[in-house]
Amino acid sequence: xxxxRTAVNxxxxxxxxxxxxxxxxxxxxxxxxxxDRLPAGWATGASGTVLLNRRSLAELRDHTWWVPTVTTxxxxxxxxxxxxxxxxxxxxxxxxxxxxxAGGHLRTRALEEVLVESAVALDGISRxxxxxxxxxxxxxxxxxxxxxPDTTPDQVVQQLTALTRxxxxxxxxxxIDTRLRMSHVTHRAHHVR
Numbered sequence: 001x002x003x004x005r006t007a008v009n010x011x012x013x014x015x016x017x018x019x020x021x022x023x024x025x026x027x028x029x030x031x032x033x034x035x036d037r038l039p040a041g042w043a044t045g046a047s048g049t050v051l052l053n054r055r056s057l058a059e060l061r062d063h064t065w066w067v068p069t070v071t072t073x074x075x076x077x078x079x080x081x082x083x084x085x086x087x088x089x090x091x092x093x094x095x096x097x098x099x100x101x102a103g104g105h106l107r108t109r110a111l112e113e114v115l116v117e118s119a120v121a122l123d124g125i126s127r128x129x130x131x132x133x134x135x136x137x138x139x140x141x142x143x144x145x146x147x148x149p150d151t152t153p154d155q156v157v158q159q160l161t162a163l164t165r166x167x168x169x170x171x172x173x174x175x176i177d178t179r180l181r182m183s184h185v186t187h188r189a190h191h192v193r
Contacts, residue, residue, distance in 0.1 A: 129144040
């Protein structure tokens with residue numbers, strides 16, 4: 001997920017959580033009954049009854065503003081939540097990105113495959129997974145490499161840096177932002193039965 005989308009999601013969730021926490025704390029610590037603090041004209045239920053029973057709901061429907069307001073608010077909330085949900089779905093990557101050379105295109109899947117093959121060919125790397133996301137004039141490259149046993153990260157960092165520089169030159173005019181994650185291949189103990 002991209003950084004702006006993540007920031008918006010976290011902000012919306014934090015604001016909603018803060019609003020619910022504040023409202024719940026206010027309701028929990030209120031000294032007077034809530035009915036005393038409601039604006040004049042708001043329906044309040046008698047003690048031991050529900051706020052909106054059939055009779056009070058019918059009275060609300062008699063007001064000309066009630067049905068259009070509830071319908072509009074519900075439709076607007078549904079449209080906004082559906083739009084937010086659709087915005088969370090990842091967009092398909094463009095299959096070909098135009099390059100600086102006339103008629104030149106770059107397939108992001110091909111770049112991923114070349115990077116994986118080149119990384120696995122380096123000494124000390126046993127496996128690699130590459131992911132390329134295109135953003136305007138930037139390519140976001142995520143590399144996850146698994147180091148062979150007894151290999152330290154400093155032994156392969158310079159080789160991987162050279163590999164990503166070469167990929168950056170090949171992908172011009174795009175700039176490549178690289179995120180590198182390293183893991184070790186674990187030694188599995190043999191089990192005796």
